Amino acid sequence: MSSKQCAVIDYGMGNLHSASKALEHVSNNTEIIVTSDPETILKSDHVVLPGVGAMRDCMAEIKRLGVDQVVAEVVKTKPLLGICVGMQALMNHSEENQGVDCLGHFPGEVKFFGRDLEENGEKLKVPHMGWNQVQQIAHPMWHNIEDNSRFYFVHSFYVEAENQEHVKGRGHYGKDFVAAIAKDNVFAVQFHPEKSHTSGLQLLQNFLQWDGQN
């Protein structure tokens, strides 16, 4: 029997196959369960909040399924990893879809990159899509990952944190943005570790071994 369990929260919006397959790939003795059942999530040792798609739909499903209440409980008790829109959903508010209130775990805003994004006179495409570097700020989740490693991003909205102490990774695309954010037992990333080859798999492995302490 597996000694530990990791729940990947299914609220109908994520590419859950990718996240769960990558977690399975790095898990030694952790069972990976894709679920929306509050009881299963709450008795898991680790919890992943994934997400792709538009924020309004994501938050609507999160509320409809009661995932907001489950997450409110999880953030008090066990390691939680937010991925992409899963990270953005943990902020106060997003300006996507004319403005959406989010879960409010981290003070800060989710903002649009804009249509006039530039770097050295070159116009930048939005979405920010592809492999970009992440400047790390010390945290156990970066164990065995070289600073400035590249991770796979795909997003048009970015996180601006109010509390700089929460920022654990910085990225740059026309402007600085938060690539990783953390507080206590919660760690969230803008990129897709499940699609980021060796560095991403290492991060997922670190998460399954993380006790939620800093």
Place this chain on the structure above:
Amino acid sequence: MSLAKRIIPCLDVDGGRVVKGVQFVDIRDAGDPVEVAKRYNEQGADEITFLDITASHEGRETTIHMVEAIAEQVFIPLTVGGGIRKLEDIRNMLNAGADKVSINSAAITNPDFVREAAEKFGSQCIVIAIDAKKVSSEGEANKWEIFTHGGRKPTGIDAIEWAVKMTQLGAGEVLLTSMDKDGVKTGFDIELTRAISEAVDVPVIASGGVGNLQHLADGVTEGKADAVLAASIFHFGEHTVQEAKRHMQQQGIEVRL
């Protein structure tokens, strides 16, 4: 710190095998898709694209299983195109482990399909595949038109206008293939690539015509592509993805090594 230009090996898949033809004829077997995908992943490919050229229903099922098998072992983004006509096709591919799907002829039959797909699954996973051919004569202003059926059937649609329209409807990326250049190994259609890249706000993948590593670099520096796609130079062992990246890096192009 900046975003790396991507190198994307492309696998044409038929009935569960990787094949590669020259301008859609003279098809050569290039191996087992899972093995080929793993090899490119190890070489540092930034993404992998599969074009399913299978016509039959059974072939499609085979493709879905193939995507499942690859997604269990290859942890980089996977795009699947070919035969994506309904929302259900997209769901099937995403559930199998694809990260993006590319839509081609279904968008021409019904442009609204792209809007529905982007609304349902998000722009980040909807790639519009554009097969364009030059229709202007020497001395005239450049004009490219959309062609279907492997470049045989004209549609009368202007390629640049089409790219803009499709991205406005929600496509998050453009996979642009020059039908004049595809398979002939003389390099991308640079003018076409640049024209489309400058016209749209989303990333553009240049495709069609790569015969050597310099062609890949030219696609980025001259064609202003955000990513470059190639098949045969990688399939038959002429070059590895790593060699391609080093070549691009030597010319000051940002890559993920």
